[in-house]
Amino acid sequence: MLVLEKVVKYFNKGTINEVLAINKLDLIVERADFITIIGSNGAGKSTMLSCMAGTIIPDAGRVVLSDRDVTTWPEWKRARYIGRVFQDPLKGTSASLSIEENLALAMRRGKMRGFAAGVSRQDRDHFRDRLKELGLGLENRLKDQVGLLSGGQRQALTLLMATMVKPEVLLLDEHTAALDPKTAQQILELTQQVVEAQKLTTLMVTHNMRQAIALGNRLVMLHQGEVILDLEGEAKRSLTVDDLLQQFYAIRGETLSSDRLLLG
Amino acid sequence: MTWYAFSGALEQGFVYGLMVLGVYITFRVLHFPDLTVDGSLPLGAAVASVCITNGWDPYLACVPAMLAGFVAGMVTGILNTKFKILHLLASILTMIALYSINIRIMGRPNMALLNQEIVLDPLFALGLTQAVAGPLLFGVLAVAVVGGLIWFLNTELGQAMRATGDNPQMITAQGVDTHKMIIAGVGLSNALVALAGALVAQSQGAADVNMGVGVIVAGLASVIVGETLFGARSIGRRIVAALLGSVIYRLAIALALSLKLGAFSFTPSDINLITAILVVLALVSPQLKQKVQARARS
Numbered sequence: 001m002l003v004l005e006k007v008v009k010y011f012n013k014g015t016i017n018e019v020l021a022i023n024k025l026d027l028i029v030e031r032a033d034f035i036t037i038i039g040s041n042g043a044g045k046s047t048m049l050s051c052m053a054g055t056i057i058p059d060a061g062r063v064v065l066s067d068r069d070v071t072t073w074p075e076w077k078r079a080r081y082i083g084r085v086f087q088d089p090l091k092g093t094s095a096s097l098s099i100e101e102n103l104a105l106a107m108r109r110g111k112m113r114g115f116a117a118g119v120s121r122q123d124r125d126h127f128r129d130r131l132k133e134l135g136l137g138l139e140n141r142l143k144d145q146v147g148l149l150s151g152g153q154r155q156a157l158t159l160l161m162a163t164m165v166k167p168e169v170l171l172l173d174e175h176t177a178a179l180d181p182k183t184a185q186q187i188l189e190l191t192q193q194v195v196e197a198q199k200l201t202t203l204m205v206t207h208n209m210r211q212a213i214a215l216g217n218r219l220v221m222l223h224q225g226e227v228i229l230d231l232e233g234e235a236k237r238s239l240t241v242d243d244l245l246q247q248f249y250a251i252r253g254e255t256l257s258s259d260r261l262l263l264g
Numbered sequence: 265m266t267w268y269a270f271s272g273a274l275e276q277g278f279v280y281g282l283m284v285l286g287v288y289i290t291f292r293v294l295h296f297p298d299l300t301v302d303g304s305l306p307l308g309a310a311v312a313s314v315c316i317t318n319g320w321d322p323y324l325a326c327v328p329a330m331l332a333g334f335v336a337g338m339v340t341g342i343l344n345t346k347f348k349i350l351h352l353l354a355s356i357l358t359m360i361a362l363y364s365i366n367i368r369i370m371g372r373p374n375m376a377l378l379n380q381e382i383v384l385d386p387l388f389a390l391g392l393t394q395a396v397a398g399p400l401l402f403g404v405l406a407v408a409v410v411g412g413l414i415w416f417l418n419t420e421l422g423q424a425m426r427a428t429g430d431n432p433q434m435i436t437a438q439g440v441d442t443h444k445m446i447i448a449g450v451g452l453s454n455a456l457v458a459l460a461g462a463l464v465a466q467s468q469g470a471a472d473v474n475m476g477v478g479v480i481v482a483g484l485a486s487v488i489v490g491e492t493l494f495g496a497r498s499i500g501r502r503i504v505a506a507l508l509g510s511v512i513y514r515l516a517i518a519l520a521l522s523l524k525l526g527a528f529s530f531t532p533s534d535i536n537l538i539t540a541i542l543v544v545l546a547l548v549s550p551q552l553k554q555k556v557q558a559r560a561r562s
């Protein structure tokens with residue numbers, strides 16, 4: 001489905017600030033996998049997702065999406081197959097456009113855009129139905145500018161936009177980290193609901209170990225740009241936070257540390 | 265202000281209004297500060313003038329003028345997106361290059377259109393004077409362009425263009441190539457500016473390589489005046505406000521020029537100063553309003 005093959009990414013290569021962010025990383029994502037990704041700060045989680053999305057083109061290695069080698073495809077071209085939700089709730093929507101205009105843009109992801117009206121009456125009915133599923137009352141505010149919405153509402157909208165056209169892969173990079181706990185929980189439940197309903201292939205980065213264990217069918221831990229742990233099935237289901245910490249120690253010979261890794 | 269000055273200001277408000285609409289697209293829709301304008305206005309004037317003196321129909325002559333403006337805008341857009349040159353610098357480079365190109369097109373720094381057929385002639389034939397025909401024709405044209413722009417900005421492509429200016433990261437994630445949007449948008453903007461140039465040359469009877477100097481500031485002033493007086497959320501109303509801003513800006517200039525304070529009066533060369541003051545006032549007034557309201561509340 002989605003394959004990373006010996007992917008390498010340096011930042012500031014050849015300078016004293018050189019960082020090896022991704023180090024010959026291999027990962028095979030199967031169709032309908034829901035993978036949670038953890039790792040300490042700077043482990044390379046965001047960089048890996050960016051290599052998949054095309055925001056970053058790797059220095060070496062290949063990115064293959066459904067048998068298409070997309071390694072050098074620009075981000076906008078890959079977007080046809082990839083849905084994304086960013087950590088920053090402001091990044092996924094256009095503040096000066098209305099809710100319906102944002103949804104209309106998302107509805108044509110990967111399709112030709114022409115001189116037809118951006119939002120038609122049929123679209124509006126469809127949008128209302130989809131917004132109702134969010135349960136936030138946004139279905140009555142189609143014409144409101146998105147800039148008027150709260151961070152949580154915008155993140156819910158971004159999630160809806162990312163899945164409006166079914167993506168082959170859904171990439172979530174700490175998409176609840178900037179929200180208050182209650183809203184974060186709502187968005188998380190919404191995520192689960194959408195992923196299950198559409199059987200989406202999903203990669204979700206999180207700093208919350210409990211969350212990483214509770215969600216999805218597979219858990220991947222990154223460290224210094226490499227996959228150091230990849231669990232699924234029974235091994236993942238029976239996992240505890242203590243196991244995770246011990247596994248990390250066993251593999252790395254050091255204690256897992258991160259100022260933001262939440263143990264519970 | 266005399267009736268003659270009033271009608272002249274109205275005419276200018278509409279004809280330069282086309283340029284203001286172009287400036288609105290770059291500055292406000294794309295958030296792309298584009299100074300190509302100072303070169304693409306005389307470019308439109310030069311191309312149309314050459315066509316007209318070669319016997320072209322004056323309306324038809326506007327088509328190559330707009331195309332030339334579109335290409336000039338595309339060059340700025342390509343310099344910025346493909347060659348990663350800062351937008352301001354990219355547009356200054358195009359503007360400077362256009363100075364030479366415009367003289368090449370005309371074969372000299374300016375070109376008179378006396379005794380040539382111009383777009384206003386059919387109206388003159390109906391017995392209308394310049395004071396009526398100018399505002400009428402250019403007013404109708406400007407309103408038509410406003411309608412066209414509102415339509416376009418609400419199409420699939422137009423929405424993508426607006427989102428490009430607003431949040432490039434988001435619209436890229438929605439599968440839009442922002443480079444194409446910027447190149448097309450700056451092109452469209454300068455096509456409108458060049459159209460304004462083609463019409464100004466005809467109404468003034470000459471094209472001049474220096475006729476674009478400072479036009480961008482007037483354009484920006486008009487946009488800001490429109491926003492300050494009619495600031496509104498919907499894109500349609502914002503476009504209308506830009507055109508109204510242009511008309512009010514020209515009327516304000518005409519009014520200032522007609523003022524006589526004892527022995528003192530403004531001259532046309534003071535316009536730049538007046539414009540600068542206008543822009544400052546417009547920029548400051550929202551803050552002032554807030555302060556006054558805050559004081560009233562406490």
Ligand SMILES: Nc1ncnc2c1ncn2[C@@H]1O[C@H](COP(=O)(O)OP(=O)(O)OP(=O)(O)O)[C@@H](O)[C@H]1O
Pocket residue numbers: 011012019020021039040041042043044045046047048
């Ligand atoms: N644009 C950049 N320029 C330079 N270095 C970068 C850049 N982006 C990331 N890095 C470096 O690459 C490494 C991996 O960063 P990345 O953002 O992928 O980590 P992460 O696992 O997402 O961390 P976090 O948990 O803090 O989000 C880090 O050392 C980081 O400092």
Ligand SMILES: [Mg+2]
Pocket residue numbers: 045046047173
């Ligand atoms: Mg990160």
